[in-house]
Amino acid sequence: MDLVPGMVELARATLTEAGHNPNRVSEGDVIDLSIFPDESFDLILSVGVMEYLRPDEECHAFAEARRLLKPDGLFLVENINKLFDLTTFNRFTINFFAEHFIPAFFDSETEKDRVLGKLNGLVAYPERPDPEGKYSTTRDEVYTKGEISIEYARKVCDFGFEQIEQAFYRFHSVPPLLFEEEPDLETVSIERELALSRHWIGNFLASGFIAVLKKTR
Numbered sequence: 001m002d003l004v005p006g007m008v009e010l011a012r013a014t015l016t017e018a019g020h021n022p023n024r025v026s027e028g029d030v031i032d033l034s035i036f037p038d039e040s041f042d043l044i045l046s047v048g049v050m051e052y053l054r055p056d057e058e059c060h061a062f063a064e065a066r067r068l069l070k071p072d073g074l075f076l077v078e079n080i081n082k083l084f085d086l087t088t089f090n091r092f093t094i095n096f097f098a099e100h101f102i103p104a105f106f107d108s109e110t111e112k113d114r115v116l117g118k119l120n121g122l123v124a125y126p127e128r129p130d131p132e133g134k135y136s137t138t139r140d141e142v143y144t145k146g147e148i149s150i151e152y153a154r155k156v157c158d159f160g161f162e163q164i165e166q167a168f169y170r171f172h173s174v175p176p177l178l179f180e181e182e183p184d185l186e187t188v189s190i191e192r193e194l195a196l197s198r199h200w201i202g203n204f205l206a207s208g209f210i211a212v213l214k215k216t217r
């Protein structure tokens with residue numbers, strides 16, 4: 001299912017090409033899946049979608065997934081790993097400090113700004129990646145949200161799910177800012193990805209993770 005007709009067409013064409021029934025893809029919003037009956041799915045996959053949902057929409061999407069899943073069904077959710085921002089050494093790292101660390105220690109806005117200014121001075125290329133080129137990003141322009149991998153199990157409890165597994169992917173052996181001048185560092189990151197998918201370093205070096213969820217009773 002996808003919200004955008006063009007994406008639905010693309011998915012249908014891909015299915016047809018692979019010899020599958022294209023009508024398995026429908027157009028619609030994940031916050032309202034009322035076309036499907038209760039407990040009718042063994043597995044629900046969400047790849048690259050949750051990050052675009054605002055908190056109220058996300059709440060509806062989880063409620064729908066809970067309604068649609070059979071009691072022992074699985075919900076696989078792919079997420080952006082917010083903790084990865086700590087190892088990007090750019091504006092995203094500063095933003096992470098501003099959102100999660102600085103408020104825990106400083107109350108005055110002036111002091112927060114002063115400390116953040118100092119931190120900013122430690123970062124050599126805060127503006128990179130820019131919106132152009134191979135490692136471009138549209139994160140500053142499009143609403144997306146990441147999840148803190150080590151907090152996710154607790155978060156999904158509130159939606160009536162239990163996290164039974166987490167796997168990391170899109171590993172970065174070093175901050176991706178270095179990939180442009182040293183492409184081998186990107187190659188080695190990809191080569192080790194599968195071997196490291198359950199390693200704790202994924203919390204910091206992987207930009208994505210997949211959570212395997214089951215309904216709580």
Ligand SMILES: C[S@@+](CC[C@H](N)C(=O)[O-])C[C@H]1O[C@@H](n2cnc3c(N)ncnc32)[C@H](O)[C@@H]1O
Pocket residue numbers: 001002003004007028029030031047048049052053
């Ligand atoms: C990064 S793409 C992923 C596409 C596809 N799931 C895949 O794995 O290749 C994100 C997709 O989420 C879709 N999307 C965003 N919000 C949605 C919503 N509320 N309901 C359904 N689809 C949505 C967008 O239209 C876009 O096609």
